[in-house]
Amino acid sequence: MGFVRKVWAIVAKDVAAELHTREMISAMLVFSVLALFIFSFALDLRGAMARAAAPGVLWATVAFAGTLGLSRSLAREQQTGCIDGLLLAPLDRSAIFFGKAIGNLIFMAVVEIVLLPLFSALFDTPLLQSGVLIVVALGTVGYAAVGTLLAAIAVNTRAREVMLPVLLLPLAIPALIAAVQATGGLVDGATWAEVGGWVRLLVVYDMVIVAVSMLTFGYVVEE
Amino acid sequence: MRKPGQDRLGIVLVGLSGVAVCVALGMVFFYAPREAAMGEVQRIFYFHVASAWVGFFAFFITFLAGIGYLARGERRWDILALSSVEIGLTFITMTVITGALWAKPAWGTYWTWEPRLTISAVQLLIYVAYGMLRAAIDSPERKARFAAVYGIVAFVTVPLSWFAIRWWRTIHPDILTSGGGMATTPKMTQTLMVSLAAFTLLYVTLLRQRIRLERAADALARLRLRADRIGK
Numbered sequence: 001m002g003f004v005r006k007v008w009a010i011v012a013k014d015v016a017a018e019l020h021t022r023e024m025i026s027a028m029l030v031f032s033v034l035a036l037f038i039f040s041f042a043l044d045l046r047g048a049m050a051r052a053a054a055p056g057v058l059w060a061t062v063a064f065a066g067t068l069g070l071s072r073s074l075a076r077e078q079q080t081g082c083i084d085g086l087l088l089a090p091l092d093r094s095a096i097f098f099g100k101a102i103g104n105l106i107f108m109a110v111v112e113i114v115l116l117p118l119f120s121a122l123f124d125t126p127l128l129q130s131g132v133l134i135v136v137a138l139g140t141v142g143y144a145a146v147g148t149l150l151a152a153i154a155v156n157t158r159a160r161e162v163m164l165p166v167l168l169l170p171l172a173i174p175a176l177i178a179a180v181q182a183t184g185g186l187v188d189g190a191t192w193a194e195v196g197g198w199v200r201l202l203v204v205y206d207m208v209i210v211a212v213s214m215l216t217f218g219y220v221v222e223e
Numbered sequence: 224m225r226k227p228g229q230d231r232l233g234i235v236l237v238g239l240s241g242v243a244v245c246v247a248l249g250m251v252f253f254y255a256p257r258e259a260a261m262g263e264v265q266r267i268f269y270f271h272v273a274s275a276w277v278g279f280f281a282f283f284i285t286f287l288a289g290i291g292y293l294a295r296g297e298r299r300w301d302i303l304a305l306s307s308v309e310i311g312l313t314f315i316t317m318t319v320i321t322g323a324l325w326a327k328p329a330w331g332t333y334w335t336w337e338p339r340l341t342i343s344a345v346q347l348l349i350y351v352a353y354g355m356l357r358a359a360i361d362s363p364e365r366k367a368r369f370a371a372v373y374g375i376v377a378f379v380t381v382p383l384s385w386f387a388i389r390w391w392r393t394i395h396p397d398i399l400t401s402g403g404g405m406a407t408t409p410k411m412t413q414t415l416m417v418s419l420a421a422f423t424l425l426y427v428t429l430l431r432q433r434i435r436l437e438r439a440a441d442a443l444a445r446l447r448l449r450a451d452r453i454g455k
Contacts, residue, residue: 015417216376220368
């Protein structure tokens with residue numbers, strides 16, 4: 001079996017499990033909508049103020065909702081003992097990493113697909129444009145990659161779910177700044193070239209983070 | 224194992240770094256000229272920059288020690304990583320505090336999102352998380368392995384954070400900090416160099432002591448284990 005097919009098998013397993021229980025995506029979605037409301041109440045978001053705050057609120061919501069899904073995804077492997085099966089299977093550790101990371105990426109993407117139109121409507125902001133969608137995709141790739149690695153660490157600690165945001169959020173700061181700035185620029189009518197610096201930073205972050213996470217993931221799951 | 228009293232190199236290092244820090248202090252207050260725009264308060268700059276340098280250098284050593292541990296799996300690499308993080312945290316905390324103390328008289332507020340100060344604060348958060356991670360794992364082997372991975376991933380985000388934070392501040396120009404440039408004289412540069420050297424020496428001294436402490440703790444744990452076995 002080729003590398004891609006092995007990765008795909010793990011992704012398919014996660015998607016099938018999620019279709020069966022729907023616990024991750026539903027928790028992330030409900031949490032996201034709640035966060036959206038809490039931010040609106042807390043910051044009293046209306047009119048121009050809502051439009052100015054939309055990119056920041058969007059990314060904060062995605063980041064927090066992401067930690068929910070990520071820790072659940074790896075905790076499920078642990079509880080069902082599935083991770084032991086994966087480690088015994090004739091698989092490269094990096095195949096397990098890519099399988100889990102792509103699965104998490106898909107779940108976050110599903111949540112984002114629902115969130116973006118909701119944000120556009122509630123904050124009266126043009127988020128549904130191709131540029132923003134590319135930025136959202138780039139921001140989510142790096143976040144899902146480093147999140148998968150750190151969730152695998154967090155589920156093996158005493159603090160479990162509490163540990164993941166503490167570990168993940170400070171490392172996600174560059175991606176969050178770049179994603180908020182690029183999204184904000186595009187919403188304000190900036191051209192693709194004007195936000196190019198931020199997009200390049202996101203691409204570099206994704207490449208560095210995916211490479212380092214892939215290389216170190218084996219050390220995290222080995223027993 | 225040698226007794227602490229026989230640690231000649233350790234005593235020499237403590238003496239040397241003590242003298243070096245005193246010389247640096249003397250130069251900061253009596254040799255470096257009074258900065259024209261900011262006055263006496265600018266003198267905090269020498270120790271502020273020196274502690275930032277030691278903080279980042281310490282985290283770099285932890286990054287290297289993490290690679291060493293993953294490659295070799297030897298306890299000494301983990302001891303190096305752990306010791307360096309603790310000292311780095313102390314110095315980066317000093318950086319953030321001295322930065323805030325300097326910002327108040329210079330710019331009228333304790334906190335400005337000045338890029339270098341901001342990235343120091345981000346490092347502080349990252350390595351506090353590193354400490355929490357270590358504290359939340361029981362198995363020493365797993366603790367070392369996870370900490371090594373986190374130390375590596377954390378450090379590769381430093382340059383990315385730096386660019387992100389710097390561009391972020393350039394896009395929203397901060398009037399408060401834009402006038403913060405200093406006219407430096409040779410005497411100021413010399414004072415800064417001596418401060419950097421003194422703090423680096425202090426780092427080496429502290430690192431060596433911290434490593435010895437951890438080894439002593441390991442030795443004590445082994446002795447306890449043996450005593451327990453004999454007791455039974």
